[in-house]
Amino acid sequence: MKITRMTATSLTLVAALAASGTAALAQDLPGPVKARQGQFNILAINLGILGDMARGKADYDAEAAQAAADTLVAVSMINQAPLFPEGTSEMDIDGTRAKAEIWDGWESFGEKWSGLGAAAGELQQVAATGQEALGPAVGQLGGACKACHDDFRAPE
């Protein structure tokens, strides 16, 4: 009994240490930076679902495709301003590839983000209509990603 409790205690301790270790590894990036990186990860995961169907790497599933496209549209509606506060460019902190040009060209940055919304909207229209429609629409969305990254994302 005593041994069991000790084991449980030490396990809890180990788990707590592991958790804090993970948190330290994830760097202490400011909340807005973590949040914006998270939204891009959500985009990538859902694009992966659609892209793999478009390329025939995964079976086409109209319902899953629609859900993924709906999610892209939802993310595209997130207001970007609070996620890009001053002082969070690649010049200011490690762990981001956001170029300082974002803040110099905020209006242009906003237009590029709207471009993502437009492309996601078109994808939402066609996602459930069949596998053939996915390729061009995913390609167009890729174009919106690149249009913004061209000016505003630094290389690795």
Place this chain on the structure above:
Amino acid sequence: MRGLLGFLVLLAALAGGAVWMISAPDRLPAGEFADDAGGDPVHGETVFTAAGCASCHHAPESEDKLVLAGGQRFASDFGTFIAPNISPHPQAGIGAWSLHDFANALLRGVSPEGRHYYPAFPYTSYIRMAPQDVVDLWSYIRTLPEAESPSQPHEVGFPFNLRRGLGLWKQLYLDPAWITAAETDEARRGRYLVEALAHCGECHTPRDRFGGLQRDTWLTGAPAPDGKGSIPALTPDKLSWSAEDIAYYLETGFTPDYDSAGGHMVEVIDNFAQLPAEDRAAVAAYVKALPEGGIMD
């Protein structure tokens, strides 16, 4: 004593003269590229796209990438190079050039006035271009809009501002030989795109301290020339993507994880996306066939 001094002066003069001679611009023979009548501007557009001309020569921030006004800045260890105006404007651009001038620039890195160009202009790759592609490219470039903005001088300090020294550099590094072997038509097309037109090695291959590409570590990745970040290796020991993944990346900018390209690679993908699917597949096959660590036999 005076004899020895005189001898040394003579020796120095001879050595100087020899350096002066071997650093002289090496131009194409006068008879080559003399007739620009046979150019096909439609095919020239494909060459233009594959060679990425607009990616460096469009004005910074400009959405119209076919106005080749120049002005983009390229920082390096040797100074900052500023892309010149290569629009067909007769004064500000290259509108007054002949096809022969154009070929000398692309294939030898020599201006119409006989000055060496800095190798930020990738003539070390373009030297492998097919002659007809040069003719076609010239006929296409002449159809593009004129831009009036004059070229700006490069910001390069001593001793790199002595352009004559580039003649010695070219003796070491300007080499028309292919880097890799190619046995099939697809392999030859992939090699032509990677090693000549798209000039992939200019960023993806490490350079030595004189700025020459290290051919024995071909496409093994390099620090970014502007000192920020690095440019990834493409050799199979470092890049595990399938050929289909590579072709899809060149078409859409999506990595296998559906991350999307950033930085200058975006411009490269915009170009590859316009090329036929077979060209992207040929580049993918080339990349998959690279030797581990980039070491050539």
